[in-house]
Amino acid sequence: MTWRAGALLAAGAATLPLWPAPFVAMVVMTVAVLALAAVDRALAAPPGELAVDRHGDRRVRLGGTATVTLRLTNASARTLRAQVRDDWVPSAGARPDLPPGRLVRVEPGGTVELPTRLTPLRRGDRPAAVVTVRSFGPLRLAFRQRSGRPATPPWTLRVLPRFDSRRHLPERLARLRVIQGSQVARGRGEGTEFDTLREYLVGDDVRSIDWRASARRADVLVRTWRPERDRRLVCVLDTGRTSAVRMGDEPRLDTCIDAALLLTALAARAGDRVDLIAADAVVRATVTGAGRPALLARLVDAVAPLQPALGETDFGLIAGEVLRRERRRSLLVLFTALEPGALGEGLLPVLPRLAARHRVVVAATHDPVLTTLTTAAPTRPGDPYAAAVAWRALAERGRVRAALGRHGVTVVDATADGLAPAVADAYLRLKALGQL
Template sequence: MIYPTRRAIFLLLAGAPVALALGLLRPELWLVAPGWIAVILACALLDAAAGAQPRHLALDAHFPYQVGVGDPFKLALSARGRSVPERAEIALSLDERLARGGRLAGHMRATDDNETPTLARTLPLTAARRGQAQVEALWIRWTGPLGLVWKQRRFAIDRAISVVPSLRAVTEEGSRLFQRNSWFGLRQQRFRGEGTEYEALAEYHPGMDRRAIDWNASARHVKLLAKEYRVERDNRVVLAIDGGRTMAEPVGGMPRVDRAVSAALLLAYVGLKLGDRISLFSFAAQPQAMTPAYMHTQDFPALQRAASLIDYAHVESNFTLALTTLSAQLNRRSLIILFTEFTDATSADLMIRAAGRLAKKHRLLFVVMKDEEVESEERRRPESAADVTRANVAAAMLRDRQLVIARLQRLGADVIEVPADAMGAGAVEAYLGIKRAGSL
């Protein structure tokens, strides 16, 4: 496509007052006006014929077919042809999961890396939500040597990027946690004496729990022997993810539910490594999915696929129905780790009641993200009456939040508040603490 630039239009319009003045003063010079128009049109045609032509370009677009939500990636664009301009403008049409508004604009520049003249540009992108993100089309345009016409071409890309739960936390944070806790080759030494399952008899040393002394074995061996215990294995752990309205709100550019899914996958990876039975449960207005209990690391991809199906919902979460359904499917005492969010005591009342019934049989751990935006409003120094109002509202919201946490703790549930970026590590540390205490 070739069309005039602003320069060409302004030059045509600039000739109008001159032609009008000549028509009034020297009517015989009326041919100047059409002559001026003819000159501009001739220059525009010459400009269109000179330089690089859009029809000679071929586009190569390289990007991954699958990315994790919140993980940065690169989209590489290159246009090759017989000749290319030094600089061109681009506009990319793509899914709103990849760019706000579904559009990106920028520039491409000529490179000398290849024998074939090439325009190249690499765009850094980040997927904000899970799902199929379509990369639709790219427009490239540049001006001719005289700057009178735009030369433009549209390239249809029509390829999709699958945005799935991020495994970056599993690969990076999981490796750090394993190294820090020295699990490889040292697991038995690390967990001895901290669990409830009998491990071995050892000679009693000062500082050991006297209640662990085995008096019968000590009498037979004529020396004090104490029982050593290890953390129990084969526990049932349910990772319950709330997918309701409050969890669909973004925190740091990513919805809360996506952060919860990433943290749950990290926790599932650690649990499978430690020999526990891990299952995934999601709910919103009604229960959505409940996976079988997996206990081998080779089953981790099945958990990842189930996590990728957790959808965004803009309805209130039905905790009564969800937790009742979950309790009916558990036939043994389990650790239920619930990733959720609550804003005030009134809306959380039904959740507290349902959690109270569940806590009578199972161990509950609530994982919630710190509301750093509300905390910053509460701490910010007020400079106007509106700031004072915002600070008071923020303080009231934080008080209600702490009231909900206190009520859950009185029911026997554990509650941890963690920053959004440290959600996975915080949940893993809490899980390991429960295992070390042997309170499952």
């Protein structure tokens, strides 16, 4: 029953002093109100005869707004007067257009649409939780209610990464065009793809002399090379426990995803094949470079539901997957953390196998708070101890970088805001030097 039944009973109770037998009067009033409530409930439209479905957006970028509409069709012979509540998980940021408590009226055979605006707070899949329909009688003294799976059509909104690093793409594409020679200032690197022949100049490497062409022209000619095209790039996302560490306002995994998207967009424009592997103790997602026009969209959709796992990363598994999938020499970009424990026990033992076949780049983010602690003037008794801990952490990161460098690994260590452009610059530098 609703509050109206209680109010009706309270109004009748106010007349009890006028009755010769107040107890009997109270019993009669209670029975009458209960009978009216039972009749009112029987006259309410049965929620079980409602057809409920949804339509609307399936994907939205983090920070954007999507609209998902709930459609109710009254298949009963009675008019529906109902309160409808469409619940989503809290991180979906649901805001229904219909104010809470407002009644929805649907005639027999009629349909009503109730839109809900969603502004998600986190990346990933955000499912609809439950739909609750509370159907009232004509007097609104009682209601019928239905909720749960029968009344809740399944719907999942996939929240895609924000891709803030897109703003760095035009500048990097301009540099890529210079490297590829599509502008007047054509860059020539020490690549392996033949470009042109030209006359020998003092200082040229004698190993680049083309003796056959020189014999035909009766002049000394040298070969020039251009950076490689149509190369292979493998992005590996470490989704283990270190990816859950927050760098500013977001986890390290989100920062690495943003950097991987910028690198993928740049490499796809360069005509390179891009593969992606996300793994920790198991492989979470894989994307191959087939179908390059839709590569970035497929990669964004694949990494959207990734979440950090609270376990150690199995770098042996990652190395096995890379070596099994990539037979040709590739540029391997590993997005992880420069933590001595994780890399020393996991990555360094398998690194020689990877470096022997592929060109390896380790991309990691560091917390700028460490640098701040080492440079700030102490103002509290505990500040020198915090600075000592920061110096020790930075020294350990330096030892890890040196260990990786001994295996020929390029290390990109930047802040969360600078990781994406730093990785893109490293890719362009390797491409210009012909070291992919």
